[in-house]
Amino acid sequence: MGAAGWLLVAVPALCAFLVWPWIASSPRGTGERLGYSVPAGVVLAVTAMLLEVHLADRFTLAGLLVPLGVLALLALAATRRRAAPRLAAPGAPPGWVGRLALVVILVELGLVLREIAVNPSLSDWDAWAIWGVKAKAFFVDRGVAGYLGRADLYEFSWPARPCLTSLFQAFVYSCRGRVDELAVRLVHVALTCSLLLIFHGSLRRRFGADSALLWTAVLATVPNLTYQASAGLANLVLGLFLLATLAALEAWESDARLAHLVGPALLLGGALLARDEGLFLGGLTVAVFALVRDPGRRRRDALGPALGVVVGAGALYGLWYALVLPHAIWDIRSMWFEADVFPRLLRHRPEIPAILLGVGRELARPVEQTRSSPLEDAVGMSLFWPLFALACLVLLSRRGGSDLLGRRCAVVAAGGVSIYTLGLILFPYQDLSDVMNNWLYVLDRHALALTPMAARAAAAAFSLDPEVDSAPSIVTPPEEHAAPARS
Amino acid sequence: MTALRPWLGRVVLALWFASALTLAVRQWREAGQPRPFGPEMPEESREAAAAVLDGCQRRVGPGDMLAIAFAMSEGHHQFLSFRLAYTLYPVRVINEAYGDGDDIEQAVAKLRLRRPDFLLVLGREDVAPAEATLVAALAPEARLFRLTPRER
Numbered sequence: 001m002g003a004a005g006w007l008l009v010a011v012p013a014l015c016a017f018l019v020w021p022w023i024a025s026s027p028r029g030t031g032e033r034l035g036y037s038v039p040a041g042v043v044l045a046v047t048a049m050l051l052e053v054h055l056a057d058r059f060t061l062a063g064l065l066v067p068l069g070v071l072a073l074l075a076l077a078a079t080r081r082r083a084a085p086r087l088a089a090p091g092a093p094p095g096w097v098g099r100l101a102l103v104v105i106l107v108e109l110g111l112v113l114r115e116i117a118v119n120p121s122l123s124d125w126d127a128w129a130i131w132g133v134k135a136k137a138f139f140v141d142r143g144v145a146g147y148l149g150r151a152d153l154y155e156f157s158w159p160a161r162p163c164l165t166s167l168f169q170a171f172v173y174s175c176r177g178r179v180d181e182l183a184v185r186l187v188h189v190a191l192t193c194s195l196l197l198i199f200h201g202s203l204r205r206r207f208g209a210d211s212a213l214l215w216t217a218v219l220a221t222v223p224n225l226t227y228q229a230s231a232g233l234a235n236l237v238l239g240l241f242l243l244a245t246l247a248a249l250e251a252w253e254s255d256a257r258l259a260h261l262v263g264p265a266l267l268l269g270g271a272l273l274a275r276d277e278g279l280f281l282g283g284l285t286v287a288v289f290a291l292v293r294d295p296g297r298r299r300r301d302a303l304g305p306a307l308g309v310v311v312g313a314g315a316l317y318g319l320w321y322a323l324v325l326p327h328a329i330w331d332i333r334s335m336w337f338e339a340d341v342f343p344r345l346l347r348h349r350p351e352i353p354a355i356l357l358g359v360g361r362e363l364a365r366p367v368e369q370t371r372s373s374p375l376e377d378a379v380g381m382s383l384f385w386p387l388f389a390l391a392c393l394v395l396l397s398r399r400g401g402s403d404l405l406g407r408r409c410a411v412v413a414a415g416g417v418s419i420y421t422l423g424l425i426l427f428p429y430q431d432l433s434d435v436m437n438n439w440l441y442v443l444d445r446h447a448l449a450l451t452p453m454a455a456r457a458a459a460a461a462f463s464l465d466p467e468v469d470s471a472p473s474i475v476t477p478p479e480e481h482a483a484p485a486r487s
Numbered sequence: 488m489t490a491l492r493p494w495l496g497r498v499v500l501a502l503w504f505a506s507a508l509t510l511a512v513r514q515w516r517e518a519g520q521p522r523p524f525g526p527e528m529p530e531e532s533r534e535a536a537a538a539v540l541d542g543c544q545r546r547v548g549p550g551d552m553l554a555i556a557f558a559m560s561e562g563h564h565q566f567l568s569f570r571l572a573y574t575l576y577p578v579r580v581i582n583e584a585y586g587d588g589d590d591i592e593q594a595v596a597k598l599r600l601r602r603p604d605f606l607l608v609l610g611r612e613d614v615a616p617a618e619a620t621l622v623a624a625l626a627p628e629a630r631l632f633r634l635t636p637r638e639r
Contacts, residue, residue, distance in 0.1 A: 104507065111511060115518040123525040125566065133573045140577050153579055156569050214500060221507035226514065373510035383506055387499060394492060462496035 008065065008175035009183065012041030013190075015068040018075035019044075024263025025251035027201055035197025038190050039237075039244055040263065043270040043316070044068060046167045050319040058143035061174045094209035101213035105196065105220045112189060112229050120182035127232030128181075133157045135169030136179055144323055151329045160324050160331040162317065164273035165234045185230045188237075192229040195240040196220055199452055202247045206403045207463050215459035222384055222455070223373050224448050234275050238449040241271035241278070242285050243456065246412065249289045249309070250405050253302075261305055265312030272317040279317075280419050281412075281449060286310055288411045294404055359421050360389075362443050382444070388413060388454040391461035398461075406460020409453040416450040527566045535626035536567050539607070540574055542625035547605050552579040554603035556594045558610035559584040567609065599634070606632040 017037035020026070027033045048067050052059040094102070122128045134157060137147035151159035169184050176183050196216055203212035219225065228236045248264040271282040290306040293299055324331070348355075363385035366372030376382050395410050420443060528536055547553050555571065557564035565584070572580035581601050585594040595606065595616050605622070608614050608630050615621075619632035 104504070107511060108507075111514040111518060115514070118518055118520070119522050121523055123522050125525055125527055125569075128573050129569045133576065136573065136576050146577065150579065153581060154572065156572075217507075218500070218503055221503070221510060223510055226510065373506040374513050375506040375509040383503060387503070390495070390499070394495070398492075458499075462492065462499050 005176040006183075008061070009172050009187070011065055011068055011072075012045035012171075013037045014041070015072040015075075016040035016044055018072045018079070020263060022075055022078060023259060023266070024248050025255050025257075025260050027251070028204060029201070031197050032201030032204075035194045035201060036244060036248065036263070036267075038194040039240055039270055040266050042164065042168045042191070043266045043273070044071070045171050046164050046273065047269075047316055047319065049167050049171060050316075050323070053143055053145075053323065054319065057145060058141070059174075060142065064171065064174075092209060094213055098210035098213040101210070101217035104217040105213070108217075108220045108226060109189070109193070109229075112192075112226060116182065116185045116189070116230050120185065122181045122184065122232045124231040124233060130157045130161070131163065131166045131169065131232060131234060132181075132184075134159075134163050134166035135173065135184070138167060138170035139173040139179065142174075148324060148327045148329065151327060155330075159327075160329040161276055162273045162278065162320050164270060165232075165237055169232075181232075184232055188230050188232055191237055191240055192225070195236070195243065195452055198240070198244050198247055199456065202243070202250075202405055202456060203459055203463075206405070207459070211459070211463045215455065215463065218458070219452060219455040222448075222451055223376070224384075224444060225451060228445075228448055233445075235446055235448040236451075238271055238274040238278050238281065239452045241267050241274055242281055242412065242449065243409070243452040245271060245282070245309075246285050246289060246408060246453070247405065249286070249305075250408070252305070253297075256305075258308075261308050262312065265309045266316070268309055268313035269316030272313055273320055275449070277419065277423065277446070277449070281416050282313065283310070284415050284419065285412050288408050288415070292404070292408045292411055356421060359417065359443060360385075363417070363447065367444065384451065384454070385447070387458055391454075391458040394461035395457065403460040403463075406457050410457035410460070413450045413454040413457055416453070417447060420446055524566075524570075528563050532563050535629065536563070536570070538626045539567060539609075539629045540570065542623055542629075542631060543571055543575060543605075543607065546622055546631060547575060547578050549577050551604040552581065552601065553605045553607060554595075554598035554601065555580065555582040555607045555609065556585055556591055556598060557582060559586050561610055564609045571607075603634060606634055608632070 013034075014037070017033060020033055020036055020040060024036065027036060045064060045068065048064045049059045052063045056063070122132050133154060134147060137154075138144055141147065147154065148159060165188075168187070172183050172187055173179050196219065199219055200212050200216040203215055207215075225236060245264055245267040248267055252260050252264060268282050268286065271278040271285070286306045286309060290302040291299055293302065364382055366376040366380065366382045372382055392410055392414060395407060524533055524536060543553065553571065553575065555568045557568050565582075568580070568582040572582075581598060581603060583594040583598050585591040591608070591611060591614055595608075595614075598606065606616060606619060607625075608616075610628050612624075612628060612630065614630070616632060619634050622631045622633050624630050
């Protein structure tokens with residue numbers, strides 16, 4: 001399967017592109033809609049795979065593509081009957097600053113693609129040993145039972161861990177007809193592009209074109225992100241789903257249709273299925289949506305929708321968990337829910353300030369693993385997280401501002417770092433130096449899941465442009481532009 | 488803080504793009520270097536690792552079980568052991584680390600309890616497990632043995 005295989009890989013995103021206006025508040029432009037389509041397509045494909053595994057013990061390419069095709073046709077038919085509402089078009093085009101930022105983004109993506117051209121295989125240890133081995137097993141077995149049934153042989157790959165990316169990798173391999181690591185790396189680049197498009201779209205709702213592009217360029221050049229953009233890891237994917245969920249929920253507030261909660265639920269489901277900590281970070285994201293509100297809006301108005309989104313996402317997560325449960329596989333989360341967690345927390349309470357200090361020091365330190373820039377290496381400091389800390393101070397000093405998404409992102413990113421810190425404390429360890437040595441060195445890699453939110457908060461704090469007034473308004477296309485309804 | 492915000496923003500962005508520029512230059516320089524195994528595999532061991540992966544792929548069948556005994560002190564042995572499990576799937580791969588001295592005999596004995604078809608010994612050339620036939624010396628410190636059904 002040559003070109004046809006590549007086309008099949010794109011089917012879920014195409015399906016999501018057509019369906020998106022019916023299940024979520026419409027994005028401003030085609031670029032942002034495309035941005036949502038890739039992650040939503042991944043979740044649609046994985047949901048179809050999990051359902052098929054539940055029904056028939058194995059998945060087939062036809063079994064995945066047929067329902068997605070039917071869904072796409074239904075969306076097309078619905079669009080013919082009634083044009084989907086869309087939000088107001090963006091304003092002025094970017095100036096030279098914005099164009100320069102766009103060049104920076106394109107150069108960075110070009111460098112990522114050049115690296116893939118030279119090294120087409122998955123070379124990051126976790127990428128093949130955790131996510132890759134599952135993907136290969138799912139592809140070879142055309143199901144999950146073979147791998148989960150022999151979980152003891154693959155303990156190094158954390159068998160119980162939710163594995164959205166692995167399942168989608170198996171889908172990619174099925175489309176390509178072989179284990180194609182190059183294709184997987186390109187899919188991760190597509191997901192990174194989606195992140196940039198969603199990030200840019202969220203900024204464009206509030207700021208001018210130059211500011212939006214400048215801060216998107218900042219996100220695109222976070223050193224750790226440039227590495228993970230194609231490495232085949234799930235941290236960045238989790239970050240994408242978290243930001244997309246919050247942005248889609250915020251867009252929902254502008255039209256508040258019940259059907260438009262399906263999209264955010266899909267995205268939150270993606271976050272839960274991306275990594276273990278997606279459960280906590282996803283929960284935090286929805287809680288922040290419900291609790292951090294503009295002064296004129298009541299919190300209880302958001303509780304119902306938030307609950308609905310959580311239930312929908314939980315159902316998707318349940319599809320994976322129901323497959324793992326019968327195999328009685330040791331799960332990292334069982335550690336967190338052990339009976340002695342609270343005694344352990346109390347025991348280590350005096351060490352919490354030192355641990356928090358260690359976390360802060362770790363996040364501000366340039367290290368080889370996070371691929372800091374040479375300038376950061378030279379000054380002996382990583383720029384990103386200190387920048388976020390400064391952004392939080394600025395946001396606090398401004399006491400609000402109209403960029404609600406920026407403030408929400410700041411709370412989720414800060415809360416997320418706290419959750420990761422709590423995770424460190426909950427693991428059994430001998431002493432403080434033990435936890436520092438064993439867990440802190442991976443913190444920056446994991447914290448990449450919060451980087452998009454932190455960057456969005458920084459944009460809200462430091463953006464130089466005057467903010468674009470008000471929330472986006474709904475624009476219903478005039479009747480003459482809509483296709484005539486079928487009789 | 489509010490009055491300083493525009494200036495702070497400019498300083499932050501200028502600093503950031505200076506950093507991004509240095510990053511892009513390094514990425515450009517590094518992108519031309521093939522890195523099939525990642526940084527965990529030492530440069531001098533890469534050729535041997537490729538030979539082990541290739542040798543096992545050609546000799547071990549999908550229905551077989553491969554047992555690997557590797558030196559605990561060698562990080563890249565563990566890497567290779569996991570990499571074999573990935574590369575050879577659906578071959579069942581089990582492994583056991585050994586320390587110094589006679590630990591390797593214990594590791595092999597423990598592995599044999601799972602009734603493997605092949606045994607790969609990493610890190611030792613002087614080991615000749617009983618009731619095993621040498622299939623190939625895949626690399627200087629990697630020997631693949633066949634454990635026949637009767638001998639298992």
